[in-house]
Amino acid sequence: MLVRLLQRELLRHWRCRQDLLNPILFFVLTVTLFPLAVSPDGEMLGQIGSGIIWVAALLAAMLSLESMYRDDYHDGTLELLLLQSGSPYQVVLAKIISHWLTTGLPLVVISPLLAVMMQIPTTAITALMLTLLIGTAVLSLIGSVGMGLTVGLRQGGVLLSLLVLPLYIPILIFGSSAVSAASMNFDYTGQLAFMGAYFLGALSLVPLASVAAIKVSIR
Amino acid sequence: MNWQWFHRLSSPKWFYQISGTLLPWMWGISFVLLAFGLYQGLYNSVADYQQGNTVRIMYVHVPTAIGSMMFYTMMAVAAAIGYIWRIKLAHMAAISIAPIGAALTFLALVTGSLWGSPMWGTWWVWDARLTSELILLFLYLGFISLHSAFEDRELGDRAAGVLAMVGVVNVPIIHYSVQWWNTLHQGATISKFEKPSMDPSMLLAFMLMLFAILLISGALVMYRMRNEILSREHSKSWVKEVIGL
Numbered sequence: 001m002l003v004r005l006l007q008r009e010l011l012r013h014w015r016c017r018q019d020l021l022n023p024i025l026f027f028v029l030t031v032t033l034f035p036l037a038v039s040p041d042g043e044m045l046g047q048i049g050s051g052i053i054w055v056a057a058l059l060a061a062m063l064s065l066e067s068m069y070r071d072d073y074h075d076g077t078l079e080l081l082l083l084q085s086g087s088p089y090q091v092v093l094a095k096i097i098s099h100w101l102t103t104g105l106p107l108v109v110i111s112p113l114l115a116v117m118m119q120i121p122t123t124a125i126t127a128l129m130l131t132l133l134i135g136t137a138v139l140s141l142i143g144s145v146g147m148g149l150t151v152g153l154r155q156g157g158v159l160l161s162l163l164v165l166p167l168y169i170p171i172l173i174f175g176s177s178a179v180s181a182a183s184m185n186f187d188y189t190g191q192l193a194f195m196g197a198y199f200l201g202a203l204s205l206v207p208l209a210s211v212a213a214i215k216v217s218i219r
Numbered sequence: 220m221n222w223q224w225f226h227r228l229s230s231p232k233w234f235y236q237i238s239g240t241l242l243p244w245m246w247g248i249s250f251v252l253l254a255f256g257l258y259q260g261l262y263n264s265v266a267d268y269q270q271g272n273t274v275r276i277m278y279v280h281v282p283t284a285i286g287s288m289m290f291y292t293m294m295a296v297a298a299a300i301g302y303i304w305r306i307k308l309a310h311m312a313a314i315s316i317a318p319i320g321a322a323l324t325f326l327a328l329v330t331g332s333l334w335g336s337p338m339w340g341t342w343w344v345w346d347a348r349l350t351s352e353l354i355l356l357f358l359y360l361g362f363i364s365l366h367s368a369f370e371d372r373e374l375g376d377r378a379a380g381v382l383a384m385v386g387v388v389n390v391p392i393i394h395y396s397v398q399w400w401n402t403l404h405q406g407a408t409i410s411k412f413e414k415p416s417m418d419p420s421m422l423l424a425f426m427l428m429l430f431a432i433l434l435i436s437g438a439l440v441m442y443r444m445r446n447e448i449l450s451r452e453h454s455k456s457w458v459k460e461v462i463g464l
Contacts, residue, residue, distance in 0.1 A: 149381060150365070153369070163361045165357075166354050167386070170396035216381060
């Protein structure tokens with residue numbers, strides 16, 4: 001069942017490919033703005049680069065949450081899916097996984113390029129990719145609750161950021177500190193372990209909250 | 220076991236009546252406490268040997284900070300009770316607590332930076348405690364604005380309830396990660412208000428203010444709940460009697 005739901009989600013995303021490109025473009029564009037605004041100086045960028053990439057990834061993941069529920073909600077597909085699949089849990093899980101596959105994973109893939117542009121030392125690029133890999137999954141998970149709650153609202157977008165950004169803070173802290181530790185050749189397994197624990201905790205609890213959230217919007 | 224008392228507890232009418240008799244007492248006691256606390260805090264206690272008279276800000280700052288965290292937990296518990304057992308009164312409590320809690324958080328931040336300016340020489344530092352208090356304010360504001368975004372109040376109750384439950388699980392994680400982030404970057408900072416070494420006159424002022432501020436906030440919450448009950452149950456016959464229609 002989960003596989004069929006996932007296939008459907010991915011097919012839906014594949015049919016509007018341009019929408020898949022937008023979060024990545026947003027990610028690259030936001031990072032590009034910082035050297036223009038702060039300083040093109042390489043040493044400076046190396047210091048703040050990990051934080052900038054992380055913040056940009058966070059915002060890109062948040063802005064792309066819309067694609068998770070909005071279309072399906074408006075044409076009534078979501079209601080039918082929740083009613084007829086027999087397991088709202090699996091529907092929500094499929095949505096979260098497909099959101100991560102279509103936005104989180106591309107962000108991870110493009111991040112080394114941005115890391116080079118931001119003068120982040122090559123030793124830290126593995127750390128950046130690893131933390132983003134775990135981190136974006138957590139962002140998709142937590143974001144699904146916020147999106148579930150706001151999908152039926154007119155002013156959903158701004159509200160969504162108020163709801164989910166505070167909850168993203170632990171991931172941001174550990175993700176960017178792992179990268180800056182790695183760029184100074186320090187050990188970053190501690191941060192990575194924490195992110196892994198946070199991911200597993202979120203994976204076990206968040207889909208339940210997400211089901212509760214989407215049920216509020218669907219009624 | 221007889222559950223009747225529990226159901227009576229969740230009846231808005233019963234709550235309205237009992238809170239009506241309690242409120243005058245709460246106001247009275249809290250104002251007496253506040254008067255004594257302010258007198259004790261501003262005149263009758265010694266100035267700190269290091270902080271001087273600035274320490275008196277603490278008599279407002281610490282109670283509001285304690286209240287801000289206590290009220291968030293209470294709000295989340297109330298929202299969870301309302302969500303799980305579908306008790307309307309619990310939702311009303313959660314909604315009434317939120318603005319008061321946000322106000323306490325705001326006051327704690329403001330008094331903290333007023334104290335920080337002469338003591339640390341800056342209005343704001345990215346210290347772990349300050350940062351997590353600021354995030355707490357955002358969590359409160361998120362709860363309030365999510366609830367008000369729904370036109371249907373009962374739907375808003377449930378949505379905000381889910382958010383409060385997710386939030387309260389995250390609060391300790393946010394708190395500890397912020398603390399870790401801070402210790403990673405700048406090392407141990409700033410004085411902690413150390414209780415054992417406090418002068419008895421300071422301790423008395425602090426305790427008086429703590430109870431005064433918590434009781435005033437509790438009374439305000441109760442007051443808001445009574446309003447919430449009247450506006451939500453306006454079609455019930457007992458409400459019409461109360462407001463004299």
